[in-house]
Amino acid sequence: MTPGETPGFRERARAWLERALDGEFAAARGLGGPGREHEGHELRLAWERHLGAHGWTCLGWPERHGGRAAPLPDQVAFHEEYARADAPARVGHIGEGLVGPTIIEYGTAAQQRRFLPAIRRGEELWCQGYSEPEAGSDLAAVRTEAHLEDGAWVITGQKVWTSLAHVADWCFALCRTEPGSRRHHGLSYLLVPMAQPGVTVRPIVQLTGTSEFNQVFFDGARTPAGNVLGAPGDGWRVAMATLGHERGASTLGQQIGFRRELAKVIETARRTGAAEDPVLRDRLVRSWLELEIMRLNALRMLRPDPGPEASIAKLYWSEWHRRLGELAQAVQGRAGLVGELNELQRLYLFSRADTIYAGSSEIQRTIIAERTLGLPR
Numbered sequence: 001m002t003p004g005e006t007p008g009f010r011e012r013a014r015a016w017l018e019r020a021l022d023g024e025f026a027a028a029r030g031l032g033g034p035g036r037e038h039e040g041h042e043l044r045l046a047w048e049r050h051l052g053a054h055g056w057t058c059l060g061w062p063e064r065h066g067g068r069a070a071p072l073p074d075q076v077a078f079h080e081e082y083a084r085a086d087a088p089a090r091v092g093h094i095g096e097g098l099v100g101p102t103i104i105e106y107g108t109a110a111q112q113r114r115f116l117p118a119i120r121r122g123e124e125l126w127c128q129g130y131s132e133p134e135a136g137s138d139l140a141a142v143r144t145e146a147h148l149e150d151g152a153w154v155i156t157g158q159k160v161w162t163s164l165a166h167v168a169d170w171c172f173a174l175c176r177t178e179p180g181s182r183r184h185h186g187l188s189y190l191l192v193p194m195a196q197p198g199v200t201v202r203p204i205v206q207l208t209g210t211s212e213f214n215q216v217f218f219d220g221a222r223t224p225a226g227n228v229l230g231a232p233g234d235g236w237r238v239a240m241a242t243l244g245h246e247r248g249a250s251t252l253g254q255q256i257g258f259r260r261e262l263a264k265v266i267e268t269a270r271r272t273g274a275a276e277d278p279v280l281r282d283r284l285v286r287s288w289l290e291l292e293i294m295r296l297n298a299l300r301m302l303r304p305d306p307g308p309e310a311s312i313a314k315l316y317w318s319e320w321h322r323r324l325g326e327l328a329q330a331v332q333g334r335a336g337l338v339g340e341l342n343e344l345q346r347l348y349l350f351s352r353a354d355t356i357y358a359g360s361s362e363i364q365r366t367i368i369a370e371r372t373l374g375l376p377r
Contacts, residue, residue, distance in 0.1 A: 004073035013056075013078045017085040020050065032089030033257070035350035037212035041167060044088045048122035058096050058120045065104055065112060066120040072302050083256030094164065095119040095126040099172045099191075101245045106189075106230045106238050115170075115191070127165040129173030129192070129216060130239065132158060137360045139174070140183045140236070144218060146175040146190060151225050153177070153190055155198075155218040161357065165201045165214040168194050173218075174239050177232055187235035189242075191227040198222065207349040209341065243359070244310070251298055251313060255291065258317070261324060261347055262287055268344060269331040283327055290320050308371035315364040318354040325351030 021029055028047050031040040051057050060075050061067025070078075090096070100119045103111055118124040135141035144157025155175055165171065171192045178186030194201070198221035203211035230238040266284055269275040275284065298313055325348035329336045332344060341349075355361040369375040 004071060005077050006071070006074050009070075009074045010077040010081060014081045014085070016054070016056070017081060017087060020054070021085055021087060025050065028088040029086045030088070032091070035206065035208040035210055035212075035346050037089070037164065038210050040088065041091065044091050045122070045125075047088055048090065048092045050122075052092075052121040052123075057092065057122060058100065061100065061104065061116075061120070065116050076299075076302065079254075080256055083254070083260075091125060091164070091167070092119065092122050094128060094168075095124065095170075098128060098242050098245055099126050099170075102172075102189075102238060102242045103229065105241055108226075110226070111191075111229065124169040125164065125167055127162050127168035127171045127194070127214075127216075128242075129159040129162060129171045131161045133160055136161070137363045139239070140187075142174050142176060142187065144173065144175045145179075146177050146188065147179075148225055152222040153188075153192075153225060153228070155190065155192060155221045155223070157218050159216040159218075160214075161204070162201075162214045162216045163212060163357075165194070165216050166203055166211070170194060171216065172229070172242070174235050177235075181233075184236040186233055187239070188232045189229040189235040189238040190223055191229060192218075192221060192223045196221060207352065208346050251317070254317070255295055255298070258291060258294075258321065258324070261328075262291060264343065265324065265328050265331055268328070272331060272333055272335075274331040274333065280327075280330060283330070287320070287324055287327060294320060308367050311359070311364040311367040311372070314359055315361055315368070318358075318361060321354045322351045325349075 025043070025047055028040060028043050032044055048057070055068065056078070058065075058067040059070040059078055060072070061069070063069050096119055100116060103115055107115070115124070119126070129144075130139055130142075132142055132144060135143065142157075144155065144159065146153045146155045148154075153175075155173065157175065159165075159171075159173065162171070171194055173190050173192050175188055175190055176186055177188040181187070192199075198219045200217040200219070202215040202217070204213045204215060205211050206213065265287075266275070269280060269284060274280045294313075294317055297316065301309060301313060328344035329348045336345060336348075359367075370377055
């Protein structure tokens with residue numbers, strides 16, 4: 001139990017999830033997740049709308065925007081119970097966890113009325129248009145341009161590594177809207193419909209053989225002038241607010257999934273005899289201890305507005321998960337190198353990306369050094 005939980009909340013969430021994941025949604029259990037986002041999309045979309053209809057999306061949002069205004073300990077409890085129930089990976093998490101809170105913080109009343117209810121009900125899915133071929137970790141180097149023409153922003157450029165763009169209805173895109181501007185200046189945060197001429201999505205085939213990341217090309221794509229979040233030219237500040245929301249209570253649920261993966265690795269080590277190797281056994285013990293530290297650190301830093309110190313959590317879990325993927329291969333021995341792709345092989349292959357996406361480890365170390373420890377640039 002997380003300190004500060006509302007009495008009985010965890011039990012109610014657990015009971016609802018167990019009931020809901022029987023019957024028509026029984027087949028949704030365990031579907032989706034990193035490297036497996038192709039699994040059961042339509043069923044998971046129906047599940048997303050079922051969650052919304054019963055008030056289990058957007059728990060931390062203010063009540064005036066359709067949320068429960070649930071305190072952080074209750075949000076942690078729900079995410080943990082969600083993971084323990086082996087519920088399907090959420091298809092609406094980018095809307096609920098990233099752009100939704102940003103619209104609450106920076107959006108006009110009209111924008112909030114237009115976009116928030118559809119996110120809460122699971123009716124519109126979102127993707128994040130930040131990274132570009134020459135502006136990944138160096139986000140301030142974005143080159144995608146937009147200009148106003150006949151009451152609309154006209155967008156030209158390319159985004160890459162855009163998660164779930166192939167199923168998204170909307171994209172929040174960081175674009176350069178002031179000609180000649182450089183770095184953090186002259187950027188705007190635009191809300192762009194995906195289903196229109198001028199938007200082309202091309203999947204990127206991953207090491208796992210799946211394609212949840214995409215290239216997105218904007219060739220004269222349009223969005224109404226009012227679909228800028230915050231003031232034109234103030235996109236950097238809005239974009240950083242979105243990234244701040246990325247390190248929230250859901251990370252505690254993520255760790256339940258990590259615990260399940262570690263249990264599978266330990267089970268495999270016992271079955272193959274790898275657990276008898278003292279070096280591998282030491283690595284297994286270290287992995288378990290580090291996972292315990294991960295949870296304690298996440299609880300220590302849990303707050304509504306995570307600051308730059310949240311980079312510690314991203315750096316820690318991504319490096320840990322990458323090592324777990326390597327350990328998963330080691331305990332399989334030669335069998336991990338051949339045959340049809342299995343669960344532990346997929347873990348290894350996808351975890352290679354953990355230290356890159358959502359902010360590379362190098363960038364996280366720089367943020368920790370400069371903005372948390374106060375070291376010189």
